[in-house]
Amino acid sequence: MGTYIKNSHTDFPKIDTLQMIEVDRLMVDEYHIGLIQMMENAGRCLAILTKERFFNGDVEGKNIVVLAGTGGNGGGALVAARRLHNWGANVKVFVTAEAKKFTPIPLHQYKILRRMGGSIQLASEINGQKSPDAIIDGIIGYSLKGKPRGNAAAMIHWANGQKVPIIALDTPSGLDLTSGRRFGATIDAAATLTLAMPKKGLFVEGVKAVVGELYLGDIGVPIELYREKSLGLDPTNGFRYSDIVRLY
Numbered sequence: 001m002g003t004y005i006k007n008s009h010t011d012f013p014k015i016d017t018l019q020m021i022e023v024d025r026l027m028v029d030e031y032h033i034g035l036i037q038m039m040e041n042a043g044r045c046l047a048i049l050t051k052e053r054f055f056n057g058d059v060e061g062k063n064i065v066v067l068a069g070t071g072g073n074g075g076g077a078l079v080a081a082r083r084l085h086n087w088g089a090n091v092k093v094f095v096t097a098e099a100k101k102f103t104p105i106p107l108h109q110y111k112i113l114r115r116m117g118g119s120i121q122l123a124s125e126i127n128g129q130k131s132p133d134a135i136i137d138g139i140i141g142y143s144l145k146g147k148p149r150g151n152a153a154a155m156i157h158w159a160n161g162q163k164v165p166i167i168a169l170d171t172p173s174g175l176d177l178t179s180g181r182r183f184g185a186t187i188d189a190a191a192t193l194t195l196a197m198p199k200k201g202l203f204v205e206g207v208k209a210v211v212g213e214l215y216l217g218d219i220g221v222p223i224e225l226y227r228e229k230s231l232g233l234d235p236t237n238g239f240r241y242s243d244i245v246r247l248y
């Protein structure tokens with residue numbers, strides 16, 4: 001799998017969404033590692049996974065559609081879009097809502113991409129889009145609330161109909177990371193890159209069918225943070241050999 005991606009050599013603790021939200025809180029409030037830093041690492045890992053695993057290390061001239069929601073999941077996908085564009089891919093971004101609906105850090109990513117002249121369209125324009133070589137799913141992450149609705153659901157249906165590899169960020173949109181429950185339309189991923197620590201919902205029986213290959217990306221969470229009282233975890237140095245490790 002090359003230098004960037006290696007098989008896991010260690011067992012990571014499995015956490016739920018509330019623990020992941022606590023990781024994020026500690027990162028920002030106690031360790032002063034900002035969301036923008038985490039998101040850059042998330043998006044870079046996602047772009048590298050896409051390039052190395054699905055394009056043999058070179059995306060030049062490849063058509064890649066990036067689907068982005070308005071939250072942190074979409075923000076990470078927009079970072080990946082920027083990197084893939086820089087590496088020569090023809091990237092088209094489709095968003096679930098206009099810029100003013102984006103939360104601040106994802107909006108920052110959106111503005112960078114727009115300044116670069118990147119193609120950003122609303123979900124309503126996706127139906128005429130011809131099948132790309134791959135799709136990145138950054139529609140919904142750990143903040144999924146119930147059955148996907150509206151533009152998010154429409155993008156999930158469109159993506160599943162293309163029969164090209166879908167690479168999901170954190171979770172296939174529509175899959176709950178704590179319970180593994182699928183509420184309705186769910187992305188049918190070829191690979192999923194979850195972030196920082198494996199989530200329990202990705203190991204529930206039957207979910208492999210939509211998760212595809214499962215990878216874990218390093219977003220720079222200090223080992224000491226996991227040992228804080230509010231988490232009480234004690235992970236080993238699982239990213240010792242690569243930023244991306246394959247879990248199954």
Ligand SMILES: NC(=O)C1=CN([C@@H]2O[C@H](COP(=O)(O)OP(=O)(O)OC[C@H]3O[C@@H](n4cnc5c(N)ncnc54)[C@H](O)[C@@H]3O)[C@@H](O)[C@H]2O)[C@H](O)CC1
Nearest residue numbers: 038039071072073141142143144145146147148149152170
């Ligand atoms: N430490 C980390 O793991 C980091 C994670 N990052 C990524 O951020 C997301 C979580 O981001 P958040 O802003 O909390 O929300 P989401 O992006 O998951 O989703 C919000 C988005 O989705 C809409 N939505 C929710 N439910 C539905 C529904 N049923 N139907 C339609 N739309 C829905 C909601 O309205 C919002 O628009 C995490 O998963 C990671 O990918 C950070 O990038 C870095 C740190």
Ligand SMILES: [K+]
Nearest residue numbers: 140169171173
């Ligand atoms: K997702």
